[in-house]
Amino acid sequence: MATIRINNATYIKSNPSNTLLETMENAGLEPEYNCRDGHCGACRCELVSGEVEYVGFAMAYTPENSVLPCICRAKGDVELSNVNYRLKEKQA
């Protein structure tokens, strides 16, 4: 199964039916987001390697090599950097 490498530190399994944002959340991460619809740019990060497919229209500024995880899915192994996230706190 394809993997998503995040900030050169974390690996998670890729789920091609979910967006990158949803995949990170399902893996126990809390990535930064706001609109979840390609408008605000809060989720923006860099695509170091791999390919993504957009499932929505990117309205936020996305410089070259940047992606909006809320509206794209991994097409295979993907490496991202500058992802702002923290680990979900475990509930007792």
Ligand code: FES
């Ligand atoms: S959360 Fe707003 S562009 Fe991704």
